[in-house]
Amino acid sequence: MKTASLAHTQRAANKSGLSRRMNMREHSRCIGSMGIAAILILLALLTACSSDSNKPAEEAKPEVKGPELLTARSGFQKLYVAARGWNQDARPYRIDSLVTSDGNGHDGKWAEWRGGFASATQRSAKTYLWSGSAAAGAPSRGINPGIEDSYSPTNASMQTWDIQFLKIDSDQAVATAMKHGGDKVLEKAPDTPVTYVCDWNHNTNQLIWHVIFGASREGSKLTVSVDASTGEFIRVEK
Numbered sequence: 001m002k003t004a005s006l007a008h009t010q011r012a013a014n015k016s017g018l019s020r021r022m023n024m025r026e027h028s029r030c031i032g033s034m035g036i037a038a039i040l041i042l043l044a045l046l047t048a049c050s051s052d053s054n055k056p057a058e059e060a061k062p063e064v065k066g067p068e069l070l071t072a073r074s075g076f077q078k079l080y081v082a083a084r085g086w087n088q089d090a091r092p093y094r095i096d097s098l099v100t101s102d103g104n105g106h107d108g109k110w111a112e113w114r115g116g117f118a119s120a121t122q123r124s125a126k127t128y129l130w131s132g133s134a135a136a137g138a139p140s141r142g143i144n145p146g147i148e149d150s151y152s153p154t155n156a157s158m159q160t161w162d163i164q165f166l167k168i169d170s171d172q173a174v175a176t177a178m179k180h181g182g183d184k185v186l187e188k189a190p191d192t193p194v195t196y197v198c199d200w201n202h203n204t205n206q207l208i209w210h211v212i213f214g215a216s217r218e219g220s221k222l223t224v225s226v227d228a229s230t231g232e233f234i235r236v237e238k
Contacts, residue, residue, distance in 0.1 A: 067102035068132025072170035075113030087119035091160035108171030177211035177224035
């Protein structure tokens with residue numbers, strides 16, 4: 001009886017050992033399969049990254065800038081710095097706005113301002129144009145120098161003046177002009193541009209803003225003179 005029992009116990013032990021060995025082999029195969037799967041996933045990720053890195057970077061589209069509109073004094077400051085770089089004794093004799101499709105000048109602002117400057121020591125004159133325009137065919141943004149020309153101090157149309165006289169800006173000048181007929185012009189024809197010319201009146205010794213309701217003096221509906229030092233209304237020119 002003891003021999004049969006021992007044999008039965010031995011067979012059970014052998015079966016248990018075999019089962020454990022089979023489980024261990026199955027466990028090893030599972031671990032191996034998981035390892036291979038992980039390796040394949042990692043390789044796939046590396047391949048994708050490598051593929052993306054080989055793609056050419058998309059070129060950034062250039063930013064389209066809108067127009068920069070300035071009042072006369074802001075534009076003039078830029079022009080004056082450029083003129084002083086040309087000649088240290090350069091003095092202004094004229095400031096005027098140029099009509100562009102970027103605005104209408106009703107608020108005293110334009111995308112282009114031009115300044116005329118003269119050097120007494122060099123007896124020469126030069127214009128500078130500041131542009132912030134985004135219109136087609138407009139000058140390049142920033143300062144655009146003109147050609148140098150001769151200058152005579154006796155030329156009444158090129159009387160230079162000290163920058164300290166320019167205390168009233170174009171937006172203030174148009175506000176005064178609006179009270180003296182400008183408002184009625186724009187009420188009837190709201191698409192009328194308002195342009196500006198600032199120069200020295202040698203007869204009255206005044207720096208004057210000519211606020212022009214039109215693209216030019218010749219075809220204007222109204223032109224109003226405003227003192228560029230005090231902002232006071234002078235007269236209706238037309």
